[in-house]
Amino acid sequence: MTSSERSELRRSHRRARRELPDDERAVLDEAARVRLLELLGDRPPGVVALSLPTDGEVDVAALAPTLRSSGWTVVLPVVDPHDRGNMRFCRWDDGTPMRPNRFGILEPDGSDPVEPDSITVVVVPAVAVDRSGVRLGFGGGFYDRALERRDAGTLLVAVVHDVQVADSLPVGPHDVGVDVVVTPSTTFRPDDDA
Numbered sequence: 282m283t284s285s286e287r288s289e290l291r292r293s294h295r296r297a298r299r300e301l302p303d304d305e306r307a308v309l310d311e312a313a314r315v316r317l318l319e320l321l322g323d324r325p326p327g328v329v330a331l332s333l334p335t336d337g338e339v340d341v342a343a344l345a346p347t348l349r350s351s352g353w354t355v356v357l358p359v360v361d362p363h364d365r366g367n368m369r370f371c372r373w374d375d376g377t378p379m380r381p382n383r384f385g386i387l388e389p390d391g392s393d394p395v396e397p398d399s400i401t402v403v404v405v406p407a408v409a410v411d412r413s414g415v416r417l418g419f420g421g422g423f424y425d426r427a428l429e430r431r432d433a434g435t436l437l438v439a440v441v442h443d444v445q446v447a448d449s450l451p452v453g454p455h456d457v458g459v460d461v462v463v464t465p466s467t468t469f470r471p472d473d474d475a
Contacts, residue, residue, distance in 0.1 A: 298337040312465035326352030327401030414458035414471030
């Protein structure tokens with residue numbers, strides 16, 4: 282698949298999630314968050330990486346207070362301002378100083394970094410995912426590079442709207458897939474019979 286075809290896939294899936302009416306999106310986001318909490322409830326608390334929503338994404342960051350009160354340490358991605366291709370994770374607590382990154386997304390100020398191999402669950406943003414766990418991101422490769430350094434036991438979860446689940450997506454040589462997909466209507470592992 283050409284890069285222009287991948288770009289068109291991104292555009293169409295981003296448009297589909299943005300076109301969800303706000304009141305419907307709020308209900309769908311809550312349903313997806315409930316499913317994510319159920320999934321995380323089956324694991325002992327550890328370090329969970331969330332992200333702040335942008336461009337119609339499911340708002341998983343709204344779970345941060347609940348997760349913290351259940352014993353989870355919450356981290357957010359921080360785009361390295363000096364190395365345009367790298368990203369790391371930093372602790373995110375109530376009162377953590379935040380600043381916008383070059384994409385306009387708020388992130389911790391970077392003063393409390395967390396090693397990638399200490400993160401037990403990463404909720405990975407996705408423009409689309411397919412039934413085999415292939416994830417189509419925004420195209421910068423930030424998560425793919427950052428997740429190369431994860432622990433082998435780290436659970437990678439994509440939380441998306443149902444309109445973002447495709448039958449099949451192209452996979453590149455450096456693409457990191459996900460272990461679980463959570464939508465408002467279902468939770469599935471790529472190895473489940475679809």
